[in-house]
Amino acid sequence: MAKSEAGGAVPERRSSVRWLIASLAGAFAFVSYVQRMNISVAAELMMPDLGLTKIEMGQIFSSFLWGYAIFQLPTGRLGDAIGPRITLSIAALIWGITTVLTGLLPAVFVAGTLAMLGCMVAVRFVLGVSEAATFPVGSRAIRNWTPPSERAFANSFMMVGSASAAAASGPLVSSLMVHFGWRWAFYITSILAFAIAAVWYVVVRDDPRDHPRVSAKELLWINPERPTRANERASLFEVLRNRDILFLSLSYTCEGYVLFIFVFWLYIYLVEVRGFSLLNGGLVTSLPWLTAMVLTPIGGLVCDRLSEARGRFAGARTVIIVGYGLSGALLFAAAKSNGRVAVIAALCVSVGALYFAEPAFWATAVHFSKENAGAVSGIMNTAGILGGIVSTSVIPVIVKYFGWLPALGSGAAVAVTCAGLWLVIGRRPPMQSGLADSHSESRSRD
Template sequence: MTQELDAKVASGVREGRRRIPIRWMILGITSLLLVLNYADRAALGVAGSTIIQEFGLTKTEFGLISSIFFVGYAPFCFIGGWLSDKYGPRVVMGAAVGWWSLFTALTAAGTGYITFLIIRFFFGFGEGPQGAVTVKTMRNWFPQRQMGAAVGISQGSTPLGGAIGTPLVAGLIAFSGDWRTPFLVLGVLGLIMTVGYWVLMRDGPDQHPWATAEEREEMRAQAAAIGATGASETAATAHSIWYYIGRPHVLSTAFAFFGYAWVLYTFLSWFPVYLVDARGVHIKDVAVVGTLPWLLGMVGFMLGGFLTDWIAAKTGKPAAARRGVIIVGLFFTAVLMGCIGLVTSVTAAVALMSAVVFLLYLTGSQYFLMISDTIPAVRLGGVMGFVHFIANTSGIFAPLTVGIIIDQTKSWVLTFGVSAAIALLGVVVIAIWGRARALTA
């Protein structure tokens, strides 16, 4: 009797496991890594005023320290994506997390302008692959009808990292009296998470021992359906990566993504400094007011993914849905960004920046989805990596440009106006050249 009951319980557990696709665990693990990714990245901006004061840096020098990260980061967006096509997402992301966590911790060893430049340059190597590799992972695990949700949730975790990282870093600095403490804490946490990711992650359902039979069959059926339309290609039969990169909708998506990223990196690198220097906000209060834009950004990112999945299901035109949200969201992002420097109170500035980040991140998953909807899986990592690379070259120029403008003109109005103009240019480009046909229905 006992043996029969045990058998029934075990059978029920197995059935329950089959009913819950393991893809949601993969999404959860990836999302946690991206929370850490942006918490690590946001840490320098939050600690910026303290570091500038301790080491006597000019705004231009701190801008270059912020920008040098992207000199390492941007090429590894492409390199990481290309490597994920070759070796799989698990190997590439696992190595990337370990690398960026090590250099997060090493930031605490910075002793001046030159050492910060070196550390932040190598830190960028590890953070670069995350965007393309995440999209590759989601494409391997999720059917297209859920891709917007999967990319929206995973990439939407990046502003959550900023929302968590901002008060964490500010709080640790205020508590310990030392800006180095949060970098050590985040670095050690990242190294622990690297081990957990390697244990739990696999490149697709066919490689994962916990994947359900239904899950494996669904992804095989989707691959077969794509093959029936002639859109499924192997490494041997696909066009070269440069063929796909040269498509007008890929290049226009990359340019619009550049405008998006310029606004983002102006906010990421300088908004905490703006609050402290231009608005007189204390570092402790940055932990509160600096968190609100990130929280709204997280909502915007996730909402955007679900929204375009819904529009795509209604219209049968996924690529058009993604492009439409980019045009509308990025246009209003630019308008509100241009207004920030004109307001006269901290409350108004934070409210406007919160609205900017919400609208900006509403478009955030769409750039990834424009590519994942229209590029064969075998070339997806490399093409997405290229688009992410172009977008993140803005990170080389935006923080440095802001530093130069502030040093030379003292004008935050001009700073926010430049960001608005570049975002608007991205809207024009994708509106004219961004039409694309999805490879899958």
């Protein structure tokens, strides 16, 4: 306890600013996902209006993912260098601008022309570039603000944000486009991007020691006494030599393939195959993401508890193998089922299990990275987006020539492959000294 000038004891001020920062990172992920997912719902009206085929729509989806994938590492490095505050604020401003342009620019061109398609591809590519900062730099902010024993749960805030956006985007965008048209769906959702840019810049600080609301007790718990100079960050070559980071990234490629089946094709599948209306399809699409909202923080807590008891890798390995094994099995079951209720129930738990495992990936990336949190998270997420690019490009082709059962079955097979890869990750320490040793970090908070 501190003492007043009169000599009396003054209770030490408590604070929980780290959870405010984690919550804002979750809000950032929410807005990020709305900006990327709005087109997956609006596509149902955009395709006939703009004269686009499903394969051309897949190319537009993929253009976002190319920008998103290519700039994961550069934006992660940028976040490491100049901090999450300014990096994410600028990124969100670009989200708002490109989302407005997605609705505005196609009117300039004749529907069905190559110029119109090229315009859409270019705008969504730039959106992907700016959104590339979301998770690597958000993970860097979480790393700055939380001790190791809380990082899986803290990272789950971002996953809950993305899952809740996925749940909200279906009914929100379908309702907007039914009542106002698909163009206004983009104009209205862009407001969220401009708002989060302002809030993030005003509230967040890169270093807990610079935040006026952090108490001495919370600062001691966070333990921000870490090296921050650029020369203490590992080189890109050192990062890429780490065997476990490479296997982690390979497993996250599988994550991207499976996740983006749900992100980009779930609504269309429910409307075209399962017979839901445009509006009801949006409502039903939200149910798997609501399940994910519930299971994501549970997965983060379970990972933290298992990591404390059994070690960082053992905790993450258990959560991911269980989550992805279950997700793959239920995705295939949904594709095979004939009843609507059974299909929706299986899809709900499949997406939920996928997100149950998600915090374990990001906590593992931060564990490897030390002062390279943005870069390592960027490498891992790049791999995930490459899987997403394959998914958005291959799924419509499989559907066209073989049907939805093989398409969803491919996602189930990839999910099981991801679980299998985690039998290898962390079985021996990484080779370089510039990054965290696989087994050196204490099982408790350090």
